[in-house]
Amino acid sequence: MKFLHFLRHNIFLIATIIAVVLGIVAGILCRSLKPSSDAIQLVQFPGELFLRMLKMLMLPLIIASIIRGLGNMKGSSAGKIGVLSMVYYASTSVTATLIGLTLVLTIKPGAYSGSSTTDVSHNTAMVSSLDIFLDLLRNIVPDNIVAATVQHTSTDTRTEDSSSSRSAFMNDTGNSTDDNMINQPSSTRTTRLVDGANILGVLMYCIVFGVTLGQLGSYGAVVTEFFTVINTVTQNMIKLVMWYSPVGILFLITGQVMSTNDITATGQTLAIYIATELAGYAIHSLVILPGFYFIFTRENPYAIYSKSVQALLTAFATSSSAATLPVTMQCVEERMKVDTRISSFILPVGATVNMDGGAVFAAIAPVFIAQYNGISLPFGDVIIIGLTAVLSSVGSAAVPGAGFAVLLVVLQSVGLPDRGIAYLVSVDWLMDRFRTTVNVAGDCLIVGVVSHYTKLPPRDSLETQIELPREEQGMLESVLV
Structure with a gap:
């Protein structure tokens, strides 16, 4: 009986583990x-x-859960949760970057390549940390909330040799110009909208909307109830998708392993780099994050991991924190028994902002490229890499492949070449899965920390009116499922 009870309550977890193993084999x-x-x-x-099913449900889930959670919360509670989560996110991101830099500067994985570097030069910076920071603010405050669901702002910097543009002027005037001035490249910055949802902007709008709605009291009850129903419907759609998840995960991993060019050769070439990056993920997710959790809560952090295995496996299979968000919310609310008013706010924000795995990667990969090309980085450039890694990881999209967009930005911030990046691309299909798993693990732990320090009062009569009655919500779920 106990065995059957275990199987019934862990059927998705067991099916997911089997799907991962069968997919690799x-x-x-x-x-x-x-x-x-x-x-x-x-x-x-x-x-x-x-993947398309999960991404389809991501945006409705984020909008409905945040507005519902904040609409049912008093302003002081919302402010406390927001401050706690942002301080925690900033601390873990900085810590992840420091871990990555320490490991890559100590182990020096790129120094084992033995490649020739006579034709490689260290260019001047093309993208500044200021551009990255301004893009981050532009995306947080979008000028069109509808467009933010499909596009985000990005600044491109193009460097052109000014000698060709001035040659005509020299020929016409007959005047000579200083050679250094002639050969000095000129850069042009262009801020434009590119494809890809601006989740940061959507989050900010929903947070402000939800807090304002909560302050309206009974006047906002109808709107909050509307988003409560939307959230319930979306959650039950997610449950339907989860029945298909083992099949999807099986074929995702099978196809990815089949499409890898040469696992053996790639492993031999990048063994030290892979070991360095995996060491960074292991230290951060198995030592640092659990250490933070234990210090703040005096509770066992690994118990949180055991209750979040389904979300961690889905993160490994999909390589997307955003696509994993529905599963993460299900684990946190049903297995960890966290108040939905907390999880509805923390997890959607964390899926976009909490990118500790990306911070480790964005710190290790650029230094590896510099070492591979025989470039000695001054301390100032290391600091710039660290700052750019933190800012870029916060603003990166929570989708597969976003790590390399971050890497290119960091490389340009200190003028490093892209020679050797192909090696990283060849193994990124695997490393990106570990990055995403670290991100989701951090999201689950931060929910536990904030829940420990935020003792929300029981729902009063007004909030009870806003929430669907328990029997009515049960009837709705039974009809949908």
Whole structure:
């Protein structure tokens, strides 16, 4: 009976673990068949559908959960939760960056490449930390909330040789110009909208909307109830998707392993780099984050991990904190028994802002590139890499492949070449999964910390009116499922 009870309450977890193992084994076996690109695409297609389902539900879940949670919360409680979470996010991001820099400067994985560097130069910075910071603020305060659901702001810097543009002037005037001035490159900054949801802007709008709605009292009850129903409907749609999740995860991992070019050769070339990055993730997620949690709560942090295994495995399979968000919320609210008013605010924000895994990567990868190209970085450039890594990881999209967009920005911030980046690309399909798992693990722990320090009062009569009655919500869920 106990075994059947365990199976019934952990069916999704067991199915997910089996799917991950079968996906890796099937991918390795199918590689021997030398599948074509069309075959790989067909194998990955069921997994692609799974990702699309999760992403489809991400935005409604974020909007409904934040507005519902803050609408049911008093202003002082919302402010306390916001301050606690932001301080915690900033602390862990800085710590993750310091861990990455310490490891890469100590181990020096790029120094083992033995590559020639005679044709590599250290260029002047193309992207400043100021540009990154301003883009972050622009995305936090979008000028069009509808456009923010599909586009975000990005600043591009292009460097052009000014000698060609001035040659005509010299020929016409017959005047000579200082050679240094002639050869000095000129940079042009362009701020534009690019494809990709501006989750930061949507979050900020929903937070302000929810806090304002909570201050309206009974006047805002109807609106809060509307978003409560939207949240309930979305959660039950997520439960339907979760029945498909083992199949999607199986084909996602199988297709990814099949599409990898040469696992053996790549592993030999980048073994030290991979070990360095994995060491950073392990130290941060198994020592630093649990240490923070224990210091703040005096409770066992690994108990949180055991209750969040389903979310961690989904994060590893999808490589997306945003796509994993529905599963994370389900684990936190149902298994950790965290107040939904807290999880509804913390988790959507954390899925966008809390990118500790990305911070470790953004600190290690640029220094590895410099070491690979034989470039000695001064202390000032190391500081710039650290600052840029923190800012870029906060503003990066919570989707697969976003880490390399961050890396390119950090490389440009100190004028490093991109020679050697292809090696990192070849293993990023694997490392990105570990980064995402670290991010989701941090989200689960921060919910526990904030919940420990935020003792929300029981819902008063007004909040009870706003929330769906328990029997009515049960009837709604039974109809939907």
